[in-house]
Amino acid sequence: MSDTIERIKCLIIGSGPAGYTAAIYAARADLKPVMYTGMEPGGQLTTTTEVDNFPGYPEGIDGPTMMVQLQQQAERFGTEVRIGMVTAVDFNTEKGGIHKVTVDNSTQIEAESVIISTGATAKYLGIPSEQRLRGGGVSACAVCDGFFYKGQDVAIVGAGDTAAEEATYLANICSSVTMLVRKDYMRASKAMQHRVENTSNIRVMYNTEVDEVLGEQVVEGLRMVNNQTGEKEEISITGIFIAIGHTPNTSVFKGQIDMDETGYIITKAKTTHTNIPGVFASGDVQDKDYRQAITAAGTGCMAALDAERYLATIETSAEVSA
DSSP states (O other): OGGGSEEEEEEEEOOSHHHHHHHHHHHHTTOOOEEEOOSSTTGGGGGOSOBOSSTTOTTOBOHHHHHHHHHHHHHHTTOEEEOOOEEEEEOOOSTTOOEEEEETTTEEEEEEEEEEOOOEEEOOOOOHHHHHTBTTTEESOHHHHGGGGTTSEEEEEOOSHHHHHHHHHHHTTSSEEEEEOSSSSOOSOHHHHHHHHTOTTEEEETTEEEEEEEOSSSOOEEEEEETTTOOEEEEEOSEEEEOSOEEESOGGGTTTSOBOTTSOBOOOTTSOBOSSTTEEEOGGGSOSSOOOHHHHHHHHHHHHHHHHHHHHHHHHHHHHHO
């Protein structure tokens, strides 16, 4: 069996901006990286129509095209990109140990280093009209997409700090912001609640949920429902932002690696090192604060450099022992 198991110097799990940037740097460092794309090749950006805030694209670029170009750049330097899903891991806790990874429940791989870039998935409401209009006015990132609704009327769904922060961000560039809060109170900190309350063009609707997102090709309006009285109200908007949280894609690593209470991988200080020697984490899988393509790419670079330095120390130790 051991003769049939492939040995990889640097395995990258996930194919968003973090994974591809890690691949570019790892390949240029001659680590011969192999990447498994996961269920959503390209990550969240493949569902984004326009990216205007990534440096180097003065006219902007659509998300899928950007991810294709990142893949081409990684492959240009020798990254092997494979379609597949990591379904199990057995990380070695010893420095220099070999990590065992299973792909698609069947393929066994051994890796000297692993870079986890599996990202996080935005939570949506799950109603058909919302799903149909994703990319057509329905967004899960106000910082990413709010600019496109400058001077327009928008809505935001959520009650936590992120929702409050994004509501005030939108209020600075949009004509009005209607904030839907499912309960009769906000979960956000008092400071964030005060910011919302003191912003004149934010209207907070308590005990209110989305009944239907209106529009055929793009968002044209919103039908809200009061979950206490059943009363419905329609408003005209051009965009709706869902701010009810993200789920890090880390379930396969649970019990193997240190995470916080919400499932984000914990990295050490200002590095991408995890608690497992030779295993690194980059992108949204370890970042619940910024969640931007450019910050993900930055940590992807860091992970590749950390992996390169780690492998160099292992090789040096082996030479000394020999």
